[in-house]
Amino acid sequence: MSKDIKVKKGLNLRFKGEAEQVLVDAPKSKTFAIKPPDFHAVVPKLVLKEGAKVLAGEVLFYSKYNEAVKISSPVSGSIKEIVRGAKRRVLEIVIEADAVNSYKEYGQLNVATSDSETVKNRIFESGCGAFIKQRPYDILANPDDSPKAIYVSVYNTAPLAADPAFVLADQKAEFQEGLNALKKLTAGKVYVAVNAKSSDFKDLQGVELLNVSGPHPAGNVGVHVQETEPMNMGDRVWTVGPEDVAIIGRLFLTGKVDAKRTIAVAGTDAKEKKYFRTYIGANVADLIGQVDESKSRIISGDVLTGLKLSNNQYVGFYDNTITVIPEGNNYRAFGWLPFTYNNIHSMSKTSLSWMFPNKKYDVNTNLNGEERALVVTGEMEEVMPLDIYPMQLLKACMTGNIEKMENLGIYEVIPEDFALIDYVNTSKIEAQEIIRLGLDLMITEVG
Amino acid sequence: MNWIRQRLDSIKEPFSKGKKYEKFAPAINALDTFLFVPNHTTQKGAHVRDAVDLKRVMITVVMALIPALIFGTWNAGYQYLSQIQETVGFWEAIGEGAIKVVPMIVVSYAVGLGIEFAFAIFRGHEVNEGYLVTGLLIPMVMPVDIPLWMVAISVVFAVLIGKEAFGGTGMNILNPALTARAFAFFAYPTYMSGNAVWVSEAGNLDAVSGETILGKLAAGTEVPYSTMDMFSGLIPGSVAETSTVCILAGALLLILTKVGSWRIIVSGFLGAACMAFIFNMIGGSFPDNDLVNFPWYNHLVIGGLAFGIVFMATDPVSAAQTYKGKWIYGFLIGLFAVMIRIFNPAYPEGIMLAILLMNVFAPTIDHYVIEGNIKKRKNRVKAQVKTAV
Incomplete structure (x- = not known):
């Protein structure tokens, strides 16, 4: 079964510094870390104390409000430090890793012959439930729900991001097994979005293939949901990252949580632009070395949705890209003159960069202006393939008008769907942040 | 540097x-x-940003206004000099016009930006660039002989009541430049309408006929201009509204850079053409009304219609914000502009009131367009409930 999805609205960003498709094993980091803030709205209840020994796949903490939501350790070792921030919030659980991983045994399980309850229990008790995210709200899946459908996207259209087809090239069997397991979690379908132009993944079994083409955000799950089974109030769908499906697959094939992570190192300031294989929560220094932070920015994730890291911090739980780009903390004389500085990419026709659609641009972190009132209309709609009115929804979120937010489709979006709006909007409004705050308001008010 | x-x-x-x-x-x-574009870097959200900013957008509009402004300056001088001497040199006319027009621009910017800066300091936000355009538009839509203090008071009214009272840039309901013109129009009607204000010194020179075409049509006197004159702009009128060809040059820049909505511009002209065409059709029943029988294509090139549709109606803040809404909004502006023109000779130019009226209704138009989207969502839920039952 398959379905074609052609996305028309959006924007392909071509930046210099793509990762070369070469896979190397990263030197195993001395320390790894799991960062509870990666799991939005989860208040961690720690299971282990500093100094305790931990096996790979052993639970580190669970959610204070739902014990079934567990997060486990990606590597074995001892807990070196629990880093806390303001109000004693847990920021990082740092693990001093063993040279060779020893795994907690969950035992092999034949997915095909097991019932869905057993499969679900296995996934959540091993901490692999942390890989499953829920829409709406972009939070961890609740094991008590049974989702309408499950979406996996193996087509990443974000700029400079890892190519899932390359990442999964040597994990195909595990990926298929993971999909089989996910199939047990829902009464509906499991959708896998693939690049319509490539032949990868066309032989997957038991899933609904979505052949996606078009500009970014064509690879984002939000678009696929709208084109298949649009979200209504009260609906729940789950999404899982591509390599995370393979980890779930390995859990059933080997009985271990083998949290391998393939990370694309990209961006013009990265020394070695390659794919590195390591484990979740690796120390970023082992991938890119030390970087002069006044000149370059390290981003865990892609340039649109990632988080800023410092030297020696740890890669985010879900991230499979590290981007290093120059900091743009310089002035540009008369930079506001139309048709000047065409070497900086712009969707706006006030720059001549539209004349070179295939040119790759150098990119830095300069805001290229200052925050202003919302004046220009129509530009957000051009990069928003979802059937919503982005500016009106943003305004509803800013004013906290819950009824309006519901009417305008807040359940259909998560922050990443507004990443391009962050990029293109003239007034430099922080759209992703506004949507995140709006979703948080919905969680507390509606649940 | x-x-x-x-x-x-x-x-x-x-x-x-x-x-x-x-x-x-x-x-x-x-x-x-x-x-300088500041050295600010992204702190949250996307780490990279588009090269466009509000200043760039506003400067593009100012650039689009330049042809009409230069022509208007020359025309102001030409209209005056051609009445009192045989031949008029190009630079002579420009010089004469500049003496009138430049002080108006200076006053408009000085007063308006003064208030903008004061509010920015008072409210603790950065100065928004919107006034760069408004400040140039205001002198461009005034009669050339209006006293400078009236320009200043109109600017004060437009910025304080038209914009800051609603919360500043981005929040205003009415287009500030048109608010200024409407204020001057109703507060000082003798300086803003009639047959003696459109050509400099017309009131003091017997030989001068400074009536606009619309004024002549309303009064029933003969129009001595060809369609080509009207299109090129060699006619009396507010400073920069007369030359349709220069305005279209500006429109082209706005549309190509996507700064101005082509939907509004196209539908605006369409609406005006439709309305004028309908009146032409029924013109036989009104043999005495010259405005009804004035050819529809001429309606598009006289008065402030083109200027209003291209530069005022497209103001994104006071216009409709949805694609569909923009079509409706622009069409109705054109429609009402011609309707007011023809039916109400007391207001020989209808575009100002048409745009202000539609500014007020733009949120309502958007409301119904968005309601369609909301309904789709609600129907989906209904359909789901049905299949579940």
Whole structure:
């Protein structure tokens, strides 16, 4: 079964510094870390104390409000430090890793012959439930729900991001097994979005293939949901990252949580632009070395949705890209003159960069202006393939008008769907942040 | 450039956080950002950003206004000089026009930006660039002989009541430049309408016929201009509204850069053409009304219609914001402009009131367009409930 999805609205960003498709094993980091803030709205209840020994796949903490939501350790070792921030919030659980991983045994399980309850229990008790995210709200899946459908996207259209087809090239069997397991979690379908132009993944079994083409955000799950089974109030769908499906697959094939992570190192300031294989929560220094932070920015994730890291911090739980780009903390004389500085990419026709659609641009972190009132209309709609009115929804979120937010489709979006709006909007409004705050308001008010 | 940068940094020093003049920082920042795009980097959200900013957009509009402004300046001089002497040189006319027009622009910017800066400092936000356009539009839609103090008071009214009272840039309901013109129109009607204000000194020179075409049509006198004159703009009128060809040059820039909505511009002209065409059709029943029988294509090139549709109706803040809404909004502006023109000879130019009226209704138009989207969503839920039952 398959379905074609052609996305028309959006924007392909071509930046210099793509990762070369070469896979190397990263030197195993001395320390790894799991960062509870990666799991939005989860208040961690720690299971282990500093100094305790931990096996790979052993639970580190669970959610204070739902014990079934567990997060486990990606590597074995001892807990070196629990880093806390303001109000004693847990920021990082740092693990001093063993040279060779020893795994907690969950035992092999034949997915095909097991019932869905057993499969679900296995996934959540091993901490692999942390890989499953829920829409709406972009939070961890609740094991008590049974989702309408499950979406996996193996087509990443974000700029400079890892190519899932390359990442999964040597994990195909595990990926298929993971999909089989996910199939047990829902009464509906499991959708896998693939690049319509490539032949990868066309032989997957038991899933609904979505052949996606078009500009970014064509690879984002939000678009696929709208084109298949649009979200209504009260609906729940789950999404899982591509390599995370393979980890779930390995859990059933080997009985271990083998949290391998393939990370694309990209961006013009990265020394070695390659794919590195390591484990979740690796120390970023082992991938890119030390970087002069006044000149370059390290981003865990892609340039649109990632988080800023410092030297020696740890890669985010879900991230499979590290981007290093120059900091743009310089002035540009008369930079506001139309048709000047065409070497900086712009969707706006006030720059001549539209004349070179295939040119790759150098990119830095300069805001290229200052925050202003919302004046220009129509530009957000051009990069928003979802059937919503982005500016009106943003305004509803800013004013906290819950009824309006519901009417305008807040359940259909998560922050990443507004990443391009962050990029293109003239007034430099922080759209992703506004949507995140709006979703948080919905969680507390509606649940 | 580095030297200027260093000088600027040292000038800005006492305005930085915690220093003596911290409160006045928006003023100095506004000046700084006119020389340099600041060194601000992204702190949250997407780490990279498009090269466009509000200043770039606003400057593009100003650039689009330049042809009409230059022509208007020349025309102001030409209309005056051609009445009192045989031949008029190009630079002579420009010089004569500039003496009239430049002081109006200076007053408009000085007063308007003064208020903008004061509000930015008072409210602690950065100075928005919107007034760069408004400040140029206001003198361009005034009669050439209007006293400067009237320009100043109109600007004060437009910025204070039209914009800041609603919360500043981005929040205003009415187009500020048109608010200024409407204020002047109703407060000082003798300076803003009639047959003696459209050509400089027309009231003092017997030989001068300074009536606009619309005025002549309303009064039933003969129109001595060809369609080509009307299109090129060799006619009396507000400073920059007369030359349709220069306005279309500006429109082209706005549309190509996507700064102005082509939907509004196209539908605006369509609406005006439709309305005028309908009146032409039924013109036989009104043999005495010259405006009804005035050919529809001529309606498009006289008065402020083209200027209003291209530069005023497209103001994104006061216009409709949805694609569909823009079509409706533009069409109705054109429609009402011609309707007011023809039916109400007391207001020989209808575009100002048509745009202000539609400014007020733009949120309502958007409301119904968005309601369609909301309904789709609700129907989906209904359908789901049905299948579940």
